[in-house]
Amino acid sequence: MTMDTTARPPRIAVCGAGTDAPEVNALAERVGREIASAGGVLICGGLGGVMEAAARGAASAGGLTVGVLPGTSARDANRWITLPLPTGMGEGRNVLVVRFADAVIAIGGEWGTLSEVALARKIGIPVVLLAPTLTRGLGLEEADTAEDAVRRALAAAKSR
Amino acid sequence: MTMDTTARPPRIAVCGAGTDAPEVNALAERVGREIASAGGVLICGGLGGVMEAAARGAASAGGLTVGVLPGTSARDANRWITLPLPTGMGEGRNVLVVRFADAVIAIGGEWGTLSEVALARKIGIPVVLLAPTLTRGLGLEEADTAEDAVRRALAAAKSR
Amino acid sequence: MTMDTTARPPRIAVCGAGTDAPEVNALAERVGREIASAGGVLICGGLGGVMEAAARGAASAGGLTVGVLPGTSARDANRWITLPLPTGMGEGRNVLVVRFADAVIAIGGEWGTLSEVALARKIGIPVVLLAPTLTRGLGLEEADTAEDAVRRALAAAKSR
Amino acid sequence: MTMDTTARPPRIAVCGAGTDAPEVNALAERVGREIASAGGVLICGGLGGVMEAAARGAASAGGLTVGVLPGTSARDANRWITLPLPTGMGEGRNVLVVRFADAVIAIGGEWGTLSEVALARKIGIPVVLLAPTLTRGLGLEEADTAEDAVRRALAAAKSR
Numbered sequence: 183m184t185m186d187t188t189a190r191p192p193r194i195a196v197c198g199a200g201t202d203a204p205e206v207n208a209l210a211e212r213v214g215r216e217i218a219s220a221g222g223v224l225i226c227g228g229l230g231g232v233m234e235a236a237a238r239g240a241a242s243a244g245g246l247t248v249g250v251l252p253g254t255s256a257r258d259a260n261r262w263i264t265l266p267l268p269t270g271m272g273e274g275r276n277v278l279v280v281r282f283a284d285a286v287i288a289i290g291g292e293w294g295t296l297s298e299v300a301l302a303r304k305i306g307i308p309v310v311l312l313a314p315t316l317t318r319g320l321g322l323e324e325a326d327t328a329e330d331a332v333r334r335a336l337a338a339a340k341s342r
Numbered sequence: 343m344t345m346d347t348t349a350r351p352p353r354i355a356v357c358g359a360g361t362d363a364p365e366v367n368a369l370a371e372r373v374g375r376e377i378a379s380a381g382g383v384l385i386c387g388g389l390g391g392v393m394e395a396a397a398r399g400a401a402s403a404g405g406l407t408v409g410v411l412p413g414t415s416a417r418d419a420n421r422w423i424t425l426p427l428p429t430g431m432g433e434g435r436n437v438l439v440v441r442f443a444d445a446v447i448a449i450g451g452e453w454g455t456l457s458e459v460a461l462a463r464k465i466g467i468p469v470v471l472l473a474p475t476l477t478r479g480l481g482l483e484e485a486d487t488a489e490d491a492v493r494r495a496l497a498a499a500k501s502r
Numbered sequence: 503m504t505m506d507t508t509a510r511p512p513r514i515a516v517c518g519a520g521t522d523a524p525e526v527n528a529l530a531e532r533v534g535r536e537i538a539s540a541g542g543v544l545i546c547g548g549l550g551g552v553m554e555a556a557a558r559g560a561a562s563a564g565g566l567t568v569g570v571l572p573g574t575s576a577r578d579a580n581r582w583i584t585l586p587l588p589t590g591m592g593e594g595r596n597v598l599v600v601r602f603a604d605a606v607i608a609i610g611g612e613w614g615t616l617s618e619v620a621l622a623r624k625i626g627i628p629v630v631l632l633a634p635t636l637t638r639g640l641g642l643e644e645a646d647t648a649e650d651a652v653r654r655a656l657a658a659a660k661s662r
Numbered sequence: 663m664t665m666d667t668t669a670r671p672p673r674i675a676v677c678g679a680g681t682d683a684p685e686v687n688a689l690a691e692r693v694g695r696e697i698a699s700a701g702g703v704l705i706c707g708g709l710g711g712v713m714e715a716a717a718r719g720a721a722s723a724g725g726l727t728v729g730v731l732p733g734t735s736a737r738d739a740n741r742w743i744t745l746p747l748p749t750g751m752g753e754g755r756n757v758l759v760v761r762f763a764d765a766v767i768a769i770g771g772e773w774g775t776l777s778e779v780a781l782a783r784k785i786g787i788p789v790v791l792l793a794p795t796l797t798r799g800l801g802l803e804e805a806d807t808a809e810d811a812v813r814r815a816l817a818a819a820k821s822r
Contacts, residue, residue, distance in 0.1 A: 246406070248425070254441065254465070256350075256444075264350065265383065265425075267427075268441055270441050271752070272597075272751070273624050274597040274601075274751060276597070276621070277430070277593060277596070277597065278429060281427075281429060282427045292624075300620055300636075301596070301613075303613040305414070316640065320616075320636065429594075430591065430594055431590065431591050431594060431757075432590040432591070432785070433590070433757060433781060433784050434589075434590055434757040434758075436781070437752075437754040437756070438754075453780045453781075454784045457777050457780035460773045460777035460796075461753060461756070461777045464772075464777055465752070476800065510745075510746070513745070566726070566745075574785070576670075584671075585670075585703065587761075590761050597750070598747075598758075602747045625734070
């Protein structure tokens with residue numbers, strides 16, 4: 183049995199705030215569902231807010247959900263995470279969230295999300311913005327809808 | 343849909359040298375197959391030798407195989423890795439291999455494996471040795487066979 | 503002999519691009535000199551451009567200069583670095599540049615600098631901007647001159 | 663002013679347990695004093711036990727003492743540390759303790775020390791043992807006295 187490595191599922195990171203913001207989190211849930219429906223793996227920070235909503239969406243479509251956690255306990259992961267990865271690196275884990283992915287979708291977001299977007303651009307991982315806040319005005323590609331964001335991210339992932 | 347987080351698949355790290363050592367690698371392949379057969383996720387360093395043999399075994403049993411890579415490219419992963427995770431941290435990724443796991447099985451091994459065993463003990467991740475070399479003489483639990491190693495690792499993972 | 507730990511020298515990180523930009527680098531050199539003249543330790547990424555100019559300024563005033571390097575070799579450090587610290591973590595070292603500091607001065611800068619500014623804000627390290635580019639428009643404190651930037655950074659460092 | 667980078671002070675890491683073991687810690691204090699007397703910089707984990715004793719020795723001889731801390735606060739450093747470096751990486755900082763050094767002296771020690779010795783060997787940093795415990799039996803160079811350990815470490819650092 184040989185796996186065609188070009189056939190590995192695309193890994194898409196979804197970044198966003200850990201806060202309870204219904205509209206942004208609804209977008210994140212749709213993004214997660216689309217990633218899983220397209221056969222992708224969801225990478226995220228594993229906690230609440232956008233991370234939890236995206237994982238819920240992906241899990242509802244039967245997808246694999248990876249939580250790259252800042253702390254040392256797998257129990258910190260939200261309940262939609264299949265594969266919790268406790269890094270013990272605090273916010274230093276942000277670079278891993280983006281390195282682990284073929285493309286990044288940043289939804290809304292604050293300082294943590296901005297750091298992930300900047301790190302992704304620095305190391306050459308494609309970024310798509312959705313409903314940008316702090317990340318607006320940086321000249322990055324912006325999607326109109328959750329579906330558009332996932333389509334753009336998958337296209338960028340494929341062309342790497 | 344709510345996932346019972348206690349039902350998450352156990353994550354078992356397999357550590358060992360990246361070299362071509364037929365007997366040790368045959369053990370690693372059996373360990374990988376047993377982990378997957380028991381419904382576990384294989385975590386490893388993603389490269390050759392014991393890492394590749396364990397991933398091949400797990401993949402042959404339909405399991406999820408995670409490669410925690412030292413470099414920055416997913417292409418460094420051996421072909422049996424489903425989920426390549428390029429850390430860009432060099433040997434600093436060794437602490438992630440063990441942190442990501444519920445229990446560690448060290449097969450043979452040299453300095454890198456010894457560092458993973460020592461880090462696991464330091465942070466409280468259970469370790470089982472199989473065919474130990476540098477790791478012998480440290481007072482750690484030792485398994486007789488590949489099957490025994492996996493049974494012990496799964497039991498230790500469950501009791502955490 | 504007991505050291506009064508409140509008397510430890512303040513550690514000020516200077517972040518900026520590794521490129522050859524004469525005006526920005528002249529600012530960085532003055533910032534470095536001011537930090538050392540005030541008894542501070544310069545933390546930077548250890549490479550060229552703003553990092554090298556700041557280190558040259560600090561070294562010319564007899565200060566300690568720390569280079570938090572992305573690679574694995576101390577030889578990567580510019581020649582004004584007294585204490586090269588090769589992390590082997592690539593861009594993942596950016597979080598260390600800011601964590602190691604009591605306050606951060608960001609001069610000009612591109613994606614790497616933006617990631618350091620965002621990480622600093624996320625983890626609560628004070629940030630002062632000087633001649634901001636990508637970092638403009640984020641609502642952060644902005645200094646008028648090199649001297650002003652160092653005065654603000656030292657005041658912020660003291661009040662932590 | 664040009665610094666001859668070959669004239670940078672050698673950076674010697676001292677690793678050992680964070681526990682209160684009078685004999686071992688007395689050795690560590692002598693090692694720290696010798697490093698500083700020879701113009702070297704002491705790198706250590708910044709906490710108690712061997713780390714504190716080595717830092718006290720180095721500080722008593724006027725040396726620079728660097729504490730590579732697991733936590734996020736500089737306040738965790740023992741009072742003999744001049745330059746506290748909070749990594750926020752937990753035990754993941756062990757790889758940085760050794761990477762930051764030209765050579766490593768391991769005094770006594772438990773799992774954490776063993777991990778540092780193994781990581782150092784894996785990445786090619788010279789190691790000298792003094793009063794080894796868990797690190798015994800690995801075929802590594804062993805010094806007879808504190809002075810001998812520092813002499814060997816400085817020689818190894820120079821020849822890199």
